[in-house]
Amino acid sequence: MKRQLPRWKNIKPLLGWSLPKFPLPDRQLKSVVNLAEMRLLAKKRVPKAVFDYVDGGANDELAYARSQAIYSRVEFKARVLRDVSKIDLSTNITGQKSALPIIFAPTGYTRMMHYEGEVMVAKICEANNLVYSLSTMGTTSSAEIGEQVPNVRRWFQLYLWRDRDQSLKFIEEAKTAGFDGLMLTVDTAVGGIKWRDMRNGLTVPPKIGLKTFFDMALKPKWWFNLLTTAPLEFATFRNFNKPLSEIAATVFDPAVTFEDVKWLRSVWQGKLIIKGIQTVSDAAELSKIGVDAIILSNHGGRQLDRSVVPLELLPEVRKSIGTKGVGPEIYIDGAIMSGADVLAAIALGADAVLIGRAYLYGAMSAGKDGVEKVVEILRFEMETAMKLMGAKNLSELSPEFVNIRN
Numbered sequence: 001m002k003r004q005l006p007r008w009k010n011i012k013p014l015l016g017w018s019l020p021k022f023p024l025p026d027r028q029l030k031s032v033v034n035l036a037e038m039r040l041l042a043k044k045r046v047p048k049a050v051f052d053y054v055d056g057g058a059n060d061e062l063a064y065a066r067s068q069a070i071y072s073r074v075e076f077k078a079r080v081l082r083d084v085s086k087i088d089l090s091t092n093i094t095g096q097k098s099a100l101p102i103i104f105a106p107t108g109y110t111r112m113m114h115y116e117g118e119v120m121v122a123k124i125c126e127a128n129n130l131v132y133s134l135s136t137m138g139t140t141s142s143a144e145i146g147e148q149v150p151n152v153r154r155w156f157q158l159y160l161w162r163d164r165d166q167s168l169k170f171i172e173e174a175k176t177a178g179f180d181g182l183m184l185t186v187d188t189a190v191g192g193i194k195w196r197d198m199r200n201g202l203t204v205p206p207k208i209g210l211k212t213f214f215d216m217a218l219k220p221k222w223w224f225n226l227l228t229t230a231p232l233e234f235a236t237f238r239n240f241n242k243p244l245s246e247i248a249a250t251v252f253d254p255a256v257t258f259e260d261v262k263w264l265r266s267v268w269q270g271k272l273i274i275k276g277i278q279t280v281s282d283a284a285e286l287s288k289i290g291v292d293a294i295i296l297s298n299h300g301g302r303q304l305d306r307s308v309v310p311l312e313l314l315p316e317v318r319k320s321i322g323t324k325g326v327g328p329e330i331y332i333d334g335a336i337m338s339g340a341d342v343l344a345a346i347a348l349g350a351d352a353v354l355i356g357r358a359y360l361y362g363a364m365s366a367g368k369d370g371v372e373k374v375v376e377i378l379r380f381e382m383e384t385a386m387k388l389m390g391a392k393n394l395s396e397l398s399p400e401f402v403n404i405r406n
Contacts, residue, residue, distance in 0.1 A: 059193050074404055102342065105356035107360060115229045119145065132155070133156075144235065272291045278296070296317060318350075
């Protein structure tokens, strides 16, 4: 028999593996199956100070721990023998359709977590038809988001300054940049005490010690991206000729009252969302003023430690405000780390939820691919749970589906 040299096309079908394709896939990211694992991957890939800035809370971090704990006590009551062959996870958020009942919360210093920052996150919201919120303390300006991600639905988060004229300038900039929602944060009379950040030197101004510096040096990819891209800065204050400590002292105004919300309602014609509500009476007062939505929030446990747990407060506020579709919409945030967490909030009366840490874990883990995977995981978990619960759309969910174990 005549012999011949082996040919690759004949060998390839016999092999259980293939030659690598470039760029090589992120195997660690590929192996992530839930957001708890995404958090652990993020912890490996960025300096400790950066991870702690995202992961940490105020003081003893009890508020955040309690917000996490309540979701583990949620028990679903599944209906059976329902047609769940098609699941609709979409909802209306202040009058416009969103593919999921999830809003990307405003987060400060996003480019510290990943060098592509807010623009990258906004593009993922655009691709997935989700609302994106830009923080006053963001590292990208409202104008830059408007120019680079023109089709994303976007809200601007505002801290009312003591200088109301300056606040008006921020509002006008956001309006010009196509932001249709203004989110006023009201739980920041002063900044919370964050022990992790204090130990790591992430204060204003920064006081980074040798330990933090050398820990950062152990993450060369993070350092390289930080040093070879635009300087890290608060974009809103880019043209302010003042030290950062002076700027920070003017951002939070301890004198803000309901009268200021009325004033803001009079000067802003778009959607007005108030973030940081922790009592039924405050929610009722804002409903009278005519805001479009309220966010039950303890700032992710980053402001007042031992503050109320939003999910526990939710049923009382819903009862006070009225059924969905009556009065302002109600959102909640804090410790939402799975699709099941989202559905629990919706069933107990929320119109939507906000996520912050969740997508930042994705950004720290793998940038764009990491954030995209966070959305994929939440969507898959929600769809699966809906089918198992016997509900084909979000409007079918009600408190009858949920029990919170003691």
